[in-house]
Amino acid sequence: MPASFQQKPLKGKLRLVSTIRVETGLHIGGGGETLEIGGIDKPVLRDPLTKEPYLAGSSIKGKLRSILERLLNKPLNRPGGSGTYRYESDDLEDGYSKVQGQKIWFQGAKHCPLSRVFGSTGNNCWIETSIAEDQQLSYQNTETDENGKQYSFIRGRNAPARLLVRDAHLTPKSAEDLKKIDTGLFMTEWKFENGLDRVTAAANPRQLERVPKGTEFNFELVYTVEDPNQVEEDLRNIAIALAILEDDALGGHGSRGYGKISFHNFKLYYRSIEKYRDIVGNGGSSFDPIYQKENTPEFLEDFGNVNQQIRGSLDEQ
Numbered sequence: 096m097p098a099s100f101q102q103k104p105l106k107g108k109l110r111l112v113s114t115i116r117v118e119t120g121l122h123i124g125g126g127g128e129t130l131e132i133g134g135i136d137k138p139v140l141r142d143p144l145t146k147e148p149y150l151a152g153s154s155i156k157g158k159l160r161s162i163l164e165r166l167l168n169k170p171l172n173r174p175g176g177s178g179t180y181r182y183e184s185d186d187l188e189d190g191y192s193k194v195q196g197q198k199i200w201f202q203g204a205k206h207c208p209l210s211r212v213f214g215s216t217g218n219n220c221w222i223e224t225s226i227a228e229d230q231q232l233s234y235q236n237t238e239t240d241e242n243g244k245q246y247s248f249i250r251g252r253n254a255p256a257r258l259l260v261r262d263a264h265l266t267p268k269s270a271e272d273l274k275k276i277d278t279g280l281f282m283t284e285w286k287f288e289n290g291l292d293r294v295t296a297a298a299n300p301r302q303l304e305r306v307p308k309g310t311e312f313n314f315e316l317v318y319t320v321e322d323p324n325q326v327e328e329d330l331r332n333i334a335i336a337l338a339i340l341e342d343d344a345l346g347g348h349g350s351r352g353y354g355k356i357s358f359h360n361f362k363l364y365y366r367s368i369e370k371y372r373d374i375v376g377n378g379g380s381s382f383d384p385i386y387q388k389e390n391t392p393e394f395l396e397d398f399g400n401v402n403q404q405i406r407g408s409l410d411e412q
Contacts, residue, residue, distance in 0.1 A: 106320040107367040109330070109405065115150065115263055115312040118355040120286060120305035123154050123346040137303045137347075139283055148283055148306050149272060150263040151343070155314075158345055159260070159336045160213045166335065167209055172199035173218065183218065184210035186251035188230075190222035203252030212318075212329050214256030221246040257319045257329065263312035273310065280304060305353065314358065323409045327402045334398060338391050361388045363401065366406045368393065381385075 102212070123140050139148045164182045171180035172192045184204035191198045199218070204210035224245040227234050234247035265273070266358040273282035284307045318333070320326055337358055344354035362384040386402045388394040394401070 104321050105368065106323060106409070107365060107370075109318040109320060109326070110364040110366075111316050111318070111333075111361065112364075113314045113361050114266065114359045115314045116357050117306055117308055117310040117312075118357055119308055119352055120284060121150075121310075121346050121356065122286075122303055122305050122348060122355045123150055129334070135354050137301075138305060139304045142264070146281055147265050147273075148310075149265065150312055152260040152262045154261065154346065156213070156260040157344075158340060159333070160209070160341045162336045162343065163209050163213070163332055166332070166339065169209060170199050170201065172201055182209065184215040184254060185218040185220035186222055186249065187254060188222045188248065190220050190251075192218065192220045202254075208325075208328060208332055210254055211325065212256065212258045212332065214258075215254045217251030217253045219248065220251045221248055223247075257321060259317050260331070261315040261317075263314045266311045266313055269309075269311045273307070276307065283307065303348070307324065319365055320409070326405060328411065330402070330405070331398060334391075334395055334401075338395055341391055358391050358394075361390075361394050362386070363404070365405065367408070 122137065124137050124309070129268070139146065140151055142149055159184045161181075167373045169182035170186070171182055172194055173181050174194075175181045182201070186201075186203055188203040189201070190203065191200045191280050193199070201207070202210070203222075204215045207215075222232075224237055224247040227247045227249055232249050233248045233249075234270050236248045237245055238248075239245050241299070241394045270282075276282070276284075278284045283304050286303045286305050288301050288303065290301065291297070292299065316333070318326075318329065341355075341357050343349065343355050346354040348354070363386040364382055364384050366382065385408055386401050388397060388401075
């Protein structure tokens with residue numbers, strides 16, 4: 096059966112919850128569609144019902160992905176607009192893409208530690224002809240590399256992500272605290288900046304909206320267990336990316352001091368398929384954390400025990 100028609104296995108769900116603490120003013124933009132004269136140039140993202148600021152899961156996930164791309168030294172093979180490039184596995188199997196006539200090799204999403212976690216979208220690419228024929232893929236042209244191996248031009252296949260990252264909303268305490276501040280903005284602060292013309296020294300002032308230091312958000316990510324043998328490596332990569340993010344910045348203007356964050360109160364949960372089935376048969380299922388740690392350094396230092404707990408839960412299946 097072609098790989099495209101094979102269902103991906105579902106063994107269970109690992110859920111990691113934590114608290115994101117904002118250490119320096121943070122800006123994740125919500126667009127300037129309501130800009131008025133004298134108004135703020137760059138507002139933050141807000142919940143349309145409560146008007147409270149929140150952190151988009153897409154922004155957090157995108158940042159974690161870009162960190163791992165650099166950590167794993169992935170080549171840049173996909174145009175990202177404005178002359179920038181990013182990495183994608185263009186197919187489930189190993190192969191190469193051609194960018195401006197140059198071969199860029201990629202690791203197939205079936206094996207790539209980045210793509211199997213964050214997902215990838217298929218694109219026209221070249222894979223070995225023998226694999227294309229085994230998996231009954233239609234192909235157009237073929238070419239032979241310097242080692243005599245034949246490759247075929249195919250339409251690459253998508254790989255769904257194992258990881259999802261939820262939008263992060265304010266903790267109840269932070270929501271109450273922010274409602275009390277008096278800055279002229281609802282639950283946020285202004286940040287005034289100036290750009291200077293290098294010839295005339297004329298000022299070009301701008302106003303940005305930020306989430307103030309000390310604000311806390313509820314953070315949650317969910318990892319789908321498909322292959323128990325890959326769980327340890329995938330979670331280790333995610334944990335390292337979280338640690339690097341603490342030494343980087345979330346949101347815009349990080350090089351100017353914005354967006355330093357830290358993670359606290361880690362709790363890890365696991366539900367196997369059997370536990371989900373128990374919900375129906377027994378009217379409920381225990382969902383206690385299998386692991387807890389106070390902060391990122393403790394979580395990383397004790398990762399061996401984390402993996403042991405996860406392995407024990409997987410072995411129970």
